[in-house]
Amino acid sequence: MRKQLRHSIAFLLIFVAGIVFAACQPNPTVNSQVTPAQTATPTTSPSPEVSIPVAYPDRELSASPAQLPPLPYETGALNRAIDAQTMQIHHDRHHQTYVDNLNAALKDRPDLQKLSVEAMLRDLNAVPEDIRSTVQNNAGGHLNHTIFWQIMGPNGGQPTGAIAQAINQTFGSLEAFQQQFNETGGDRFGSGWVWLVRNPQGQLQIVSTPNQDNPITDGNYPIMGNDVWEHAYYLRYQNRRADYLKNWWNVVNWNEVNNRFQASAQQPGG
Ligand SMILES: [Fe+2]
Numbered sequence: 001m002r003k004q005l006r007h008s009i010a011f012l013l014i015f016v017a018g019i020v021f022a023a024c025q026p027n028p029t030v031n032s033q034v035t036p037a038q039t040a041t042p043t044t045s046p047s048p049e050v051s052i053p054v055a056y057p058d059r060e061l062s063a064s065p066a067q068l069p070p071l072p073y074e075t076g077a078l079n080r081a082i083d084a085q086t087m088q089i090h091h092d093r094h095h096q097t098y099v100d101n102l103n104a105a106l107k108d109r110p111d112l113q114k115l116s117v118e119a120m121l122r123d124l125n126a127v128p129e130d131i132r133s134t135v136q137n138n139a140g141g142h143l144n145h146t147i148f149w150q151i152m153g154p155n156g157g158q159p160t161g162a163i164a165q166a167i168n169q170t171f172g173s174l175e176a177f178q179q180q181f182n183e184t185g186g187d188r189f190g191s192g193w194v195w196l197v198r199n200p201q202g203q204l205q206i207v208s209t210p211n212q213d214n215p216i217t218d219g220n221y222p223i224m225g226n227d228v229w230e231h232a233y234y235l236r237y238q239n240r241r242a243d244y245l246k247n248w249w250n251v252v253n254w255n256e257v258n259n260r261f262q263a264s265a266q267q268p269g270g
Helices: 002-023 028-032 036-040 084-105 117-122 129-150 161-171 174-187 241-251 254-264
Strands: 192-198 204-210 221-227
Touching: 084 129, 117 129, 129 221, 161 174, 161 204, 161 254, 174 192, 174 204, 174 241, 221 254
Parallel strands: none
Antiparallel strands: 192 204, 192 221
């Protein structure tokens, strides 16, 4: 009888020890929820507070696949500053080439295709090194031109809304702002862009970027920008970039610039 009791106690102790051991093991259900893609790919998402759309005031630019957006006006609509042939070549060929090159670079990278163009440019270090410069140039070219077409229109004139007041407060007057903007665009050696941005401190600032770099890579929100690559102006202005910069104000769509200015207020410091 005692022997039977000892066996029962021993069995009970082994059973309890087994339960305790099992409880201390990692939970396989939790691990199975982490897919290989999540663990193998470094995160490219910036902190949520800076993930506001840049391509459009209300949405980011898809890379699955990237697509050429239509011009929001006829190619001749901006003739006060830019001729129809320049617009046609610029949009249909140059911008299309950035789109095609970006899609080719991401062809075998479905993990990157899931990201927006903005997400890739905000965190270029997370893009594999073998395609990083290709993505920087062509995602940048796609994003820059997508913004550029929107912030132009046939009826340029004086700024309206909150952006007008902000320009006066920051630069003193519209004329002072335009002069500084034009000088910065004129001083860009080679190819690039001149931008009005909201910087991470929430201030308006004029900056220039080389090549097809976009200001979001430096943490700035691009409110408006002018393309100072020769392909943007050479047919009408040849080497006279200053004349192009001066005339360009005749085709600025201030309503859209104002929309972007208000969207930029969502970023930290805004
Ligand atoms: Fe361009």
